[in-house]
Amino acid sequence: MSLNVLSVASECVPLVKTGGLAGVAGALPGALKAEGVEMRVLIPGYPGVLAKVGTGETLWESDDFFGGPARLCFATHGGLRLYVLEAAHLFDRPGGPYLDGGGCDWPDNDIRFGALSWMGAQIGAEGAGGWRPDLIQCHDWQAGLVPLYLKARSVDLPTVMTVHNIAFHGLMPAGRMAALGLPGWAFHPGGMEFYGQVSALKAGLVYAWKVTTVSPTYARELRTPEFGGGLDGVIRARAGDVLGILNGIDEADWDPATDPHALRFKQPRGKAKARAALLEEMGLTEGPGPLCVVVSRLTGQKGLDLLLQALPDLVARGGRLALLGSGEPPLEQAWRSAAERHEGVAVRIGYDEALAHRLIAGGDAILLPSRFEPCGLTQLYGLRYGTIPVVARTGGLADTVIDANPAALAAGVATGIQFAPVNAEALSVALDRLCDLHADPELFAKLQRNAMRAPVGWQGSAAAYARLFREISPPS
Numbered sequence: 159m160s161l162n163v164l165s166v167a168s169e170c171v172p173l174v175k176t177g178g179l180a181g182v183a184g185a186l187p188g189a190l191k192a193e194g195v196e197m198r199v200l201i202p203g204y205p206g207v208l209a210k211v212g213t214g215e216t217l218w219e220s221d222d223f224f225g226g227p228a229r230l231c232f233a234t235h236g237g238l239r240l241y242v243l244e245a246a247h248l249f250d251r252p253g254g255p256y257l258d259g260g261g262c263d264w265p266d267n268d269i270r271f272g273a274l275s276w277m278g279a280q281i282g283a284e285g286a287g288g289w290r291p292d293l294i295q296c297h298d299w300q301a302g303l304v305p306l307y308l309k310a311r312s313v314d315l316p317t318v319m320t321v322h323n324i325a326f327h328g329l330m331p332a333g334r335m336a337a338l339g340l341p342g343w344a345f346h347p348g349g350m351e352f353y354g355q356v357s358a359l360k361a362g363l364v365y366a367w368k369v370t371t372v373s374p375t376y377a378r379e380l381r382t383p384e385f386g387g388g389l390d391g392v393i394r395a396r397a398g399d400v401l402g403i404l405n406g407i408d409e410a411d412w413d414p415a416t417d418p419h420a421l422r423f424k425q426p427r428g429k430a431k432a433r434a435a436l437l438e439e440m441g442l443t444e445g446p447g448p449l450c451v452v453v454s455r456l457t458g459q460k461g462l463d464l465l466l467q468a469l470p471d472l473v474a475r476g477g478r479l480a481l482l483g484s485g486e487p488p489l490e491q492a493w494r495s496a497a498e499r500h501e502g503v504a505v506r507i508g509y510d511e512a513l514a515h516r517l518i519a520g521g522d523a524i525l526l527p528s529r530f531e532p533c534g535l536t537q538l539y540g541l542r543y544g545t546i547p548v549v550a551r552t553g554g555l556a557d558t559v560i561d562a563n564p565a566a567l568a569a570g571v572a573t574g575i576q577f578a579p580v581n582a583e584a585l586s587v588a589l590d591r592l593c594d595l596h597a598d599p600e601l602f603a604k605l606q607r608n609a610m611r612a613p614v615g616w617q618g619s620a621a622a623y624a625r626l627f628r629e630i631s632p633p634s
């Protein structure tokens with residue numbers, strides 16, 4: 159029997175993307191279709207979204223929705239069925255979904271995403287345009303208040319809180335509770351309170367029926383003070399309800415044989431042209447070592463400051479590095495200077511989807527020295543393109559890459575390199591191992607073939623989500 163699921167997300171590919179959450183929110187509806195789940199996505203009507211989906215049918219409207227007029231409309235785009243929350247006073251702004259043009263959080267993000275969550279609960283309670291969800295999936299803090307809004311309305315609808323990154327809590331001053339229509343009874347340490355403030359993510363973790371995160375290892379790590387971001391106690395308290403389900407990637411979008419952005423190939427040996435084109439595009443010369451690539455947000459999480467420290471060793475071994483990223487200004491600056499200092503290093507600061515494809519197609523290896531990584535997507539793209547992932551042994555990186563240790567090499571199952579602990583020395587050793595493997599073309603090609611065969615799609619994970627959804631929503 160078909161199951162209706164509403165997914166509430168602050169970003170969704172192909173409409174708006176700042177990071178991995180958008181890829182997951184955009185891919186899950188398609189992947190779940192085969193499992194008999196109809197998933198519709200509720201997203202904010204940012205200008206870029208409205209420009210793409212146009213004016214849909216109005217399903218709900220109000221003159222005073224958190225301080226201004228708003229309407230909910232239904233639209234379809236690229237196979238997605240969407241509920242778009244149009245509220246100009248909240249979402250019609252320049253800049254990104256969360257930050258203004260200067261890179262600062264919008265001061266009313268709590269209201270903006272509180273409003274999104276309220277609308278999720280509204281659709282849960284009353285349906286929209288004749289469609290009613292059997293369950294709501296809430297992505298990260300921006301949708302964290304949905305389960306609480308439902309509870310406050312005494313609506314007993316199953317909810318799943320999905321954590322893509324526990325580092326973002328969605329904190330708001332307690333004084334905002336009235337404006338957000340949040341119930342005072344939930345403001346205590348066992349509820350939504352986090353050290354005197356409201357945490358939207360904590361509300362989701364406490365009041366959702368189930369909690370998922372994007373890899374089994376991250377699900378275990380979240381129970382520890384090191385990775386739990388102050389919410390490890392809540393996760394431990396709900397241990398029986400927390401499940402790690404690995405992300406997949408969109409295998410049509412990320413297919414080396416059909417990629418519209420890069421030179422195409424089917425076998426590792428076919429990568430040579432994409433590699434040569436990439437060296438040229440990035441202004442790098444051929445070297446004796448591997449061509450390493452990075453596509454990443456530039457934040458402390460991603461550990462790229464560690465790579466800056468390990469860089470001289472890599473370059474000394476004839477390695478090359480091409481990096482695409484944007485994020486924290488000091489890191490952007492440090493990478494710009496690294497490119498000036500080292501001839502073998504090229505850096506592009508910015509967000510560029512097409513270049514990301516060319517980097518992943520042309521690289522020999524993709525580097526993810528993350529301090530924590532709930533799942534990670536670029537190592538999965540790397541596997542699919544035979545671009546060997548060199549990863550920190552944490553979260554989803556530990557779950558998706560098989561280290562090329564002697565046993566795995568002998569068994570013919572190795573797909574990449576893992577390192578631990580996550581520091582510059584261990585990363586240097588890993589890069590040294592990469593150089594050694596790369597120096598043996600036959601062995602390296604074997605690794606690449608293994609990588610390209612590794613399962614990176616949604617199939618298994620979509621089935622796991624569907625099982626969980628069915629387990630908690632009784633047949634209607």
Ligand SMILES: Nc1ncnc2c1ncn2[C@@H]1O[C@H](COP(=O)(O)OP(=O)(O)O[C@H]2O[C@H](CO)[C@@H](O)[C@H](O)[C@H]2O)[C@@H](O)[C@H]1O
Nearest residue numbers: 177178179322454455483508509510514531532533534535
């Ligand atoms: N400068 C740039 N130009 C072009 N594309 C760029 C880019 N910078 C990043 N990207 C793209 O953005 C996405 C990043 O996804 P990740 O999973 O690697 O990390 P993120 O930390 O955003 O996601 C969080 O959520 C996801 C989804 O659950 C988890 O996998 C992850 O571990 C968690 O931290 C990838 O699709 C990547 O190609």
